[in-house]
Amino acid sequence: MKEITKQTYLDWYKDMLFWRKFEDKLASVYIQQKVRGFLHLYNGQEAILAGALHAMDLSKDKMITAYRNHVQPIGMGEDPKKVMAELYGKATGTSKGMGGSMHIFSKEFRFYGGHGIVGGQIPLGAGLAFADKYKGNDAVTLCCFGDGAARQGSLHEAFNMAMLWKLPVIFIVENNGYAMGTSVARTANHTDIWKLGLGYEMPCGPVDAMNPIKVAEAVDEAIERARRGDGPTFLEMKTYRYRGHSMSDAQHYRTKDEVEEYKKIDPITQIREVILEKGFANEEEIASMDKEVKAKVKECEKFAEDSPYPETQQMYDMVYEQEDYPFIK
Numbered sequence: 001m002k003e004i005t006k007q008t009y010l011d012w013y014k015d016m017l018f019w020r021k022f023e024d025k026l027a028s029v030y031i032q033q034k035v036r037g038f039l040h041l042y043n044g045q046e047a048i049l050a051g052a053l054h055a056m057d058l059s060k061d062k063m064i065t066a067y068r069n070h071v072q073p074i075g076m077g078e079d080p081k082k083v084m085a086e087l088y089g090k091a092t093g094t095s096k097g098m099g100g101s102m103h104i105f106s107k108e109f110r111f112y113g114g115h116g117i118v119g120g121q122i123p124l125g126a127g128l129a130f131a132d133k134y135k136g137n138d139a140v141t142l143c144c145f146g147d148g149a150a151r152q153g154s155l156h157e158a159f160n161m162a163m164l165w166k167l168p169v170i171f172i173v174e175n176n177g178y179a180m181g182t183s184v185a186r187t188a189n190h191t192d193i194w195k196l197g198l199g200y201e202m203p204c205g206p207v208d209a210m211n212p213i214k215v216a217e218a219v220d221e222a223i224e225r226a227r228r229g230d231g232p233t234f235l236e237m238k239t240y241r242y243r244g245h246s247m248s249d250a251q252h253y254r255t256k257d258e259v260e261e262y263k264k265i266d267p268i269t270q271i272r273e274v275i276l277e278k279g280f281a282n283e284e285e286i287a288s289m290d291k292e293v294k295a296k297v298k299e300c301e302k303f304a305e306d307s308p309y310p311e312t313q314q315m316y317d318m319v320y321e322q323e324d325y326p327f328i329k
Helices: 006-031 046-055 071-076 080-087 121-135 153-164 193-200 212-227 256-263 267-277 283-306 312-317
Strands: 062-064 141-146 169-175 204-208 233-238
Touching: 006 046, 006 071, 006 080, 006 267, 006 283, 046 071, 046 169, 046 212, 046 267, 062 121, 071 080, 080 283, 121 141, 121 153, 121 169, 153 169, 153 193, 169 193, 169 212, 193 204, 193 233, 204 212, 212 233, 267 283
Parallel strands: 062 141, 141 169, 169 233, 204 233
Antiparallel strands: none
């Protein structure tokens, strides 16, 4: 694995803080109805992305996920201004304002969505990996989904085929404990989701996903296995989300005390403490980074606010028309 250096810690802190503040801003403008529809935030889960990106080769590896998908394309290299514009439904967005919150895509940076159907991306992730194996690209796909999606039948079909064909894919369940609002303990007679991999003899295991180092180590090992041609891995990232399933979630299924308890192991706070402890930066320098992050978020907001909405014609340009369609006169 690439060495975890002073610069790694500083980058992790800045990136995770930016992702958090970026989404905090989205929550704020959502209340103002500038962002419409659903909005699912990643607050608390940032260490998964930070650690995974450290292990990936961003020149060829791919990522696909569910609808909690705003910060992943930014981590992969997409311009955050375009991501925010997409959430605003503006023409300058990553999908020209046609995808919105749940369908962020960035083909240029190998981020393949943003999928609204629960578990719908699991077989697609296996498909991306199949294409890479077929073409001999030496690339690995990270296929992420939530604990609720782990109960979908498509997971088992994808696991079976991925093992049979030794596909270069890493299946990552981001277990934040509650799916939409039902605890893991109430959805199955087992709470160790990673053990689902055992039925397919797939290498699998749990990961402390509040710590980017643990994530990086686990993902690096899985990537190496995939690149060797030894097939997939299934990792259960044990994490926690600080906000509700979506902005409309009243969160009656958990207490405020529980949330506060998990905030004590906030991945951003953990990295900040390591930076101070090891002398990588002092309080003044961290304050300067915080200020830089705030300015960057403001820049994204201004870009989205100032961007135009798509022209009506765009809606028709994106619909396929078959001139000789035989079933309608």
